[in-house]
Each structure stands twice: as C-alpha cells, then as structure tokens.
Amino acid sequence: MSENKGVLIVGELLEGKLASITGELLGIGRKLADSLGQNLSAVLIGSGVGDLANEAVALGADKVYVIDNPMFKDYLTDAYVGALEKLVKETNPEIVLLGQTATGRDLGPRLGFRLGTGVTLDCVALAIDPETKLMQKTKPVYGGNALAMYVGEDRPQMATIRVKSMEPLPKDASRKGEVKAFDPALDASKVRGKMVNRVKEEVAGIKLEDAAVVICGGRGMGGPDPFKTVLADLAKMLNGAVGATRPPCDSGWVPTINQIGLTGKIVAPTLYIGIALSGSSQHLAGMTGSKNIVAINKDGEANIFGVSHFGVVGDYKKVLPAFVAKCKELVAK
Numbered sequence: 001m002s003e004n005k006g007v008l009i010v011g012e013l014l015e016g017k018l019a020s021i022t023g024e025l026l027g028i029g030r031k032l033a034d035s036l037g038q039n040l041s042a043v044l045i046g047s048g049v050g051d052l053a054n055e056a057v058a059l060g061a062d063k064v065y066v067i068d069n070p071m072f073k074d075y076l077t078d079a080y081v082g083a084l085e086k087l088v089k090e091t092n093p094e095i096v097l098l099g100q101t102a103t104g105r106d107l108g109p110r111l112g113f114r115l116g117t118g119v120t121l122d123c124v125a126l127a128i129d130p131e132t133k134l135m136q137k138t139k140p141v142y143g144g145n146a147l148a149m150y151v152g153e154d155r156p157q158m159a160t161i162r163v164k165s166m167e168p169l170p171k172d173a174s175r176k177g178e179v180k181a182f183d184p185a186l187d188a189s190k191v192r193g194k195m196v197n198r199v200k201e202e203v204a205g206i207k208l209e210d211a212a213v214v215i216c217g218g219r220g221m222g223g224p225d226p227f228k229t230v231l232a233d234l235a236k237m238l239n240g241a242v243g244a245t246r247p248p249c250d251s252g253w254v255p256t257i258n259q260i261g262l263t264g265k266i267v268a269p270t271l272y273i274g275i276a277l278s279g280s281s282q283h284l285a286g287m288t289g290s291k292n293i294v295a296i297n298k299d300g301e302a303n304i305f306g307v308s309h310f311g312v313v314g315d316y317k318k319v320l321p322a323f324v325a326k327c328k329e330l331v332a333k
C-alpha cells in the first residue's frame, strides 16, 4: 500500500447547501495540511451535489471528491460508511476529519473500525506536532473540567471536531481546485437501512447555534414566564436567540432544544449574556467559545463570573429592566 498522505474532511450537506460544519472542517483541515506541506481534500456525498464542490474549493479544499447518486439522497449509515471506506482505502489519507454532529458521531467510529484505526471524538483543537508530525487532538474530559491531548500512530489519524470550535476560512471564489467524481460502486441490495420518515423541527426566529447573540437564562429565572417575556424581548431586540441551562429545560419551562452545554448545544456567538445561572462546568462546556461573555447573577461568587468578560452582581429583576432600556436607547441611535 502506498504511503498515507494528505488531509481528508468529510463534508456535510444541509437542505442543498454546505452545512456550516463543512466550512469549519475545511478551515482546520487547511491548517493541518499546510503544517504537513500536504493537500487538503474534501468528500461530499449526496444526490444533486451540483456546485457545492466549487464552494468547498473556495473554502480551502485542493481537491473535492463528489459521490453523487440517488442512493445517497438521505443519510443512511450503511451506504455512507461503505462509500467512505472505499474512498479512504483508495486515496489513503494521513488524516480524516468529521464533524461532531449526529452524522459524524454515527459515521466516525464505524469508519474507524472498518479502517482498523482509532477515532478521537469531540475535539476542540487540532494541531501538528512539529517534531513527530503526528496530529495532536485536544478534547474536554471529566464533564468539561479538563482538557486532554491525544496522539496516535495508527493511520489514518481520525478525529471528529466539535461544532463551532473551529473558524471557517473566508470564502475565496478565485481559489482553484480539482473536482473529481468518485463512484464507490456499492451494491444497493447490501444497504440494509432505509429512511422511513423525516420530521422537521420548526424553530421560530434565529437558530440558537447560528445566532450572533445568545441570551441564556438559568434556574434563577424562577419559572417559564421570564423566558417568554423579558429574555425573548431582549433576544428579539438584539437579533439573537434564547438559550437555557439544563434545569429550565428539565422543568419544562423551555424546550430541550434550547439547552446549552455538555448535553445540550454548543454555541459560540459574538455576545452571550448569561442570566441567573451559576456557571456549572457542564454549562461552560457549551458556551466558553463565545467571544464576549456577560453575566448577571445576585451571587458575586458565582462560577460564571470566572469566565465572563463583564459581570453585574444583582437581582436580574432589577438589573434587566435598566439593561433593556439602555439597549433600546442604543439600538434606536
């Protein structure tokens, strides 16, 4: 077998577009490939992939493999793992990266098993050791209380990356790259899974994970009403979305899809405002990538102040009205 070479990212598509994780994978993949002095490839699997391959080139890929067949219209584990296994065995990359998404979590370990290699899941930082040239994979452990770095010598070296933990590169339409159709020649009769039903989750307003401003409430909000009134109003005014810690979700005050943290969503907005929440390690695991963190808590010793850039010690019922009034004044200017 020829020597392993290059970085391959497994892109994801969403409603006919590149999913944001694809840009994030290309961004970190580009850095790793440059550190190794090797090429960056992407694979896009779907039906009617169209111009998306050129978009992947504009986001950093040197080469894009397109696996385009009606068989791949819906995500089916058997079909996707089978196709990726063939591509990886044929192209022999040194590194394979996937997203820590529902798809990546399903595919990564299965693909790793078939390739006889290990997969480090949920990485938040990746780098190349300048001496050994091995990939250093950093991920949170112990519920987000510590970071651990893993290095392995098996090939390909595989990892999934946490959504929003890496920056995509700015799109450069002038970048040149090669687009290559790849036919994994799968036997359709061997694909055992089938799509039975697809249920679309309707989200009013901006999606939490895409919002540039996140207003997050904790148990200290005291009940469901403030989420629907004061937090929703503030989010609307700042063009943001409302999030929550786990207790408000567990209590049924807000839907579970609003939960931020270890077992919820990962957010990395420009502005995160955490109100009446203590800042448990499980919550911090989902929001410390935020660029500007503001905390409002009546307890000056609350853990959230340890990670916040700005903090207000006080009862949110007193602090928020003044805060909202000032925001209204500034937004109106």
Ligand SMILES: Cc1cc2nc3c(=O)[nH]c(=O)nc-3n(C[C@H](O)[C@H](O)[C@H](O)COP(=O)(O)OP(=O)(O)OC[C@H]3O[C@@H](n4cnc5c(N)ncnc54)[C@H](O)[C@@H]3O)c2cc1C
Binding pocket: 217, 218, 219, 220, 221, 244, 245, 246, 247, 248, 259, 260, 261, 262, 263, 264, 265, 275, 276, 277, 278, 279, 280, 281, 282, 283, 286, 296, 297, 298, 299, 302, 314, 315, 316, 317
């Ligand atoms: C395996 C596991 C996974 C978990 N996953 C998650 C997760 O994904 N996300 C998550 O958030 N949690 C998660 N948790 C729960 C986590 O451990 C904490 O229990 C939770 O984050 C606490 O939420 P909180 O900060 O809202 O509540 P609390 O810790 O009870 O804090 C409430 C805060 O509100 C303040 N407060 C009260 N009233 C007011 C007021 N009027 N004005 C201002 N401040 C006020 C208090 O001073 C206090 O600091 C997980 C736990 C486990 C074991």
